Amino acid sequence: MSDVAYFDALYQNEDPFAYRTRWYEARKRALTLASLPHAHYLRAWELGCSNGVLTAALAPRCAQLLATDISEEAVVAARRTLAGQPHVTVERAQHPQAWPDGRFDLIVVSEVGYYLDASDMQAMAARLVGSLDPQGVLVACHWRPSFAQARCSTDFVHAQLDALLPRVFSWSDADMVLQGWSRDLRSVAQREGLR
Ligand SMILES: C[S@@+](CC[C@H](N)C(=O)[O-])C[C@H]1O[C@@H](n2cnc3c(N)ncnc32)[C@H](O)[C@@H]1O
Known part of the structure; x- marks a missing residue:
């Protein structure tokens, strides 16, 4: 089964990962949002x-927000979730083969890297770095246990980014790892003039 067919079949259930109901997911989103060095992007x-x-949780922090997914079914569901928020655009795209133009001051790679095989993930890391503003932050968050659909490991995904950019924060527990990279090494306090 192709990736597109696999994910389209999964999204016959509108919330296959239980993002709307699981405390694990709500906590992970809260950690991701709290980790972002700037209030606004x-x-x-x-x-x-x-x-x-x-x-939808990222949207209030962003003047413009692009969201992409390989699955047309997911795109339809995301457009419904983001209805009435004209600063958010949702597009179907398979990465790293398809890629948006321009640069971003925030890129969020949450629970997606390990669906790519090692060579696509390596290629994607290089493209992500090329799409990041000089002062932008790239955040990645992934589930640590192995699972059947994963084509590469969480450690591999995060190592590809570690190899290309300085890491500016890291959180991990038994379930997940959440890390951020930036060429701008100032701390949050330094960015705000606290020190
Ligand atoms: C586990 S969900 C992550 C959702 C969200 N980022 C989060 O962390 O709450 C992973 C999503 O990645 C999409 N996906 C998988 N491989 C992809 C690829 N090569 N390009 C774009 N999207 C992909 C899947 O369709 C799925 O909706």
Whole structure:
């Protein structure tokens, strides 16, 4: 089964990962939002947006937000979730083969890297770095246990980004790892003039 067919079949259930109901997912979103070094972003991108629950949480922090997903079914669900928010655009795209133009000051790669095989993930890491503003932040968050559909490991995904950009924060527990990378090494306090 192709990736598109697999995910389209999964989205016959509108919320296959239970983003709307699981405390695990709500906590993970809260950690992701709290980790972002800036309060506001001008042009942000979330890859693999699923039904748009994380996208909706990111939206108030972004002047423009692009959300992409390989599955047309997910795109339809995300557009429904984001209806009435004209600063959010949802597009179907398979990464890294398809890629948006321009640069972003926030890129969120949450629970998507391990669906790519190692060579696509390596290619995607290089493209992500090329799409990041000089002062932008790239955030990745992934589930740590292995699972049947994963084509590469969480450690591999995060190592590809570690190899290309300085890491500016890291959180991990037994279930997940959440990390951020930026060429701008100022801390949050330094960015706000606290020190
Ligand atoms: C587990 S969901 C992540 C949802 C959201 N980012 C979050 O963390 O709450 C992963 C999504 O990535 C999408 N996806 C998988 N491979 C992809 C690819 N190569 N390009 C774009 N989207 C992809 C799937 O369709 C699925 O909706």
